[in-house]
Amino acid sequence: MPQRFVLLGPPASGKGTQGRRLAEDLGLAYLSTGALLRSAVEEKSELGRKAEPILARGEYLPDELMNPLLGEWLARHSGGWVLDGYPRSVDQVDFLANWLEEKGQQLSAAILLEVPFDELLVRLSNRLECPECRWSGRRQDLNGAGRCPECGGVVAPRADDTPANFRSRFAEYEEHTLPVVARYEREGLLRRFDATHSPDEVAKRFLELVSQLKAHGQAA
Numbered sequence: 001m002p003q004r005f006v007l008l009g010p011p012a013s014g015k016g017t018q019g020r021r022l023a024e025d026l027g028l029a030y031l032s033t034g035a036l037l038r039s040a041v042e043e044k045s046e047l048g049r050k051a052e053p054i055l056a057r058g059e060y061l062p063d064e065l066m067n068p069l070l071g072e073w074l075a076r077h078s079g080g081w082v083l084d085g086y087p088r089s090v091d092q093v094d095f096l097a098n099w100l101e102e103k104g105q106q107l108s109a110a111i112l113l114e115v116p117f118d119e120l121l122v123r124l125s126n127r128l129e130c131p132e133c134r135w136s137g138r139r140q141d142l143n144g145a146g147r148c149p150e151c152g153g154v155v156a157p158r159a160d161d162t163p164a165n166f167r168s169r170f171a172e173y174e175e176h177t178l179p180v181v182a183r184y185e186r187e188g189l190l191r192r193f194d195a196t197h198s199p200d201e202v203a204k205r206f207l208e209l210v211s212q213l214k215a216h217g218q219a220a
């Protein structure tokens with residue numbers, strides 16, 4: 001069975017960096033709903049126009065906009081995957097569970113990246129993104145050139161990375177995603193993961209965790 005993971009964690013906990021690396025290491029498809037939505041906004045698609053004012057307020061997209069978008073993506077990726085930014089509400093957990101059941105597929109684990117609030121604020125001020133290829137990372141990953149290490153594009157702070165926006169997203173996280181965490185915990189799918197180390201160290205431990213899941217047959 002292909003491995004399928006949901007990544008959970010507060011904003012700036014490293015879900016993007018770690019999700020991408022994990023997907024690459026394991027040969028899985030990777031979905032960042034944040035990047036997907038920001039692209040939709042830039043392309044001014046119908047969804048993008050609806051999403052823009054909501055995202056600008058630091059709020060999550062309502063399920064009636066988000067679920068069809070996810071369904072579309074899942075339909076195009078029948079192998080294993082890593083989801084970053086979904087599910088963000090208990091209703092979205094249900095949508096995903098129903099989808100998987102209909103297709104005879106299974107979730108391997110929901111992995112919660114844990115980082116203390118104060119460290120999240122520090123990380124936020126260091127976070128950059130490439131508008132060309134959607135690389136995201138830290139200032140110190142740039143080799144001093146201010147260029148994307150993947151494609152050479154000019155990187156910039158993410159437009160939604162202001163402190164006010166962060167507080168709003170963190171409040172949304174506590175309100176909507178903590179119940180998702182509780183739900184996966186009850187279902188025995190949750191794995192807690194200490195994500196306070198350097199990105200390289202976190203990536204290494206992350207891969208170890210996933211290998212253990214596999215060894216125990218939980219991700220078979």
Ligand SMILES: [Zn+2]
Pocket residue numbers: 130131132133134135148149150151152153
């Ligand atoms: Zn790039």
